Structure formats: C-alpha cells, structure tokens
Amino acid sequence: xxxxxxxxxxRTQNMMLRSVTNESETDSKIRMMDIINDLVTDRNxxxxxxxxxxEAEMRGxxxxxxxRIIDALKEDxxxxxxxxxxxxxx
Numbered sequence: 001x002x003x004x005x006x007x008x009x010x011r012t013q014n015m016m017l018r019s020v021t022n023e024s025e026t027d028s029k030i031r032m033m034d035i036i037n038d039l040v041t042d043r044n045x046x047x048x049x050x051x052x053x054x055e056a057e058m059r060g061x062x063x064x065x066x067x068r069i070i071d072a073l074k075e076d077x078x079x080x081x082x083x084x085x086x087x088x089x090x
Contacts (some may be wrong), residue, residue: 025072028061028065028069029069029072029073029076029078031059031061031069032052032056032061032066032069032070032073033073033078033079035052035055035056035059036052036079036087036089037089038055039051039052039055040088040089045088045089046082046086046087046088047086047087047088048085048086048087049070049081049085049086049087050085052066052070052087053066053067070087077090078090
C-alpha cells in the first residue's frame, strides 16, 4: 500500500465516522423528541423541562446529555423555551 492508497483509506474512514456520528446525533434527538411528545399536554402544549430531564434519565440518558440534546433541538428550531423551565414544540 502506497501513501496515496493510505490517504484514501483514511479519508474513507473519516467520512464513515462522520456519518455514524451524525446518525447517532439524529437518534438522540429523536429519542428526546419522543420524551417531549409523551410529556406535552394537549391543553397547554408545553411541559416542564425538569420532567423531561427526569424522564430522560429514567430512559438511560444522563442529565448533561439530555441538556445538550435539548440545546441542540432549540438551535435547530424544533423546540422552544416559551418561559423559563418549560419546553414546547416549535
């Protein structure tokens, strides 16, 4: 294997790693949206962020990871925080 082949192999591995990372991030966001959807009431269409964090922890997602995913969902415009401590689908 020459240097060119090796460089191609490394590029391919990096692309595959990015793809797996993106899929994992998407899966995490979907899991968090499932939790939020389960907790949102029809009456006011929002839920307490603390309830989401507790449910996430019960489903095996650490609090720090849950907060990171919530922040990512807010950045993506999928959820909003209409008032401190509450989460609502956008």
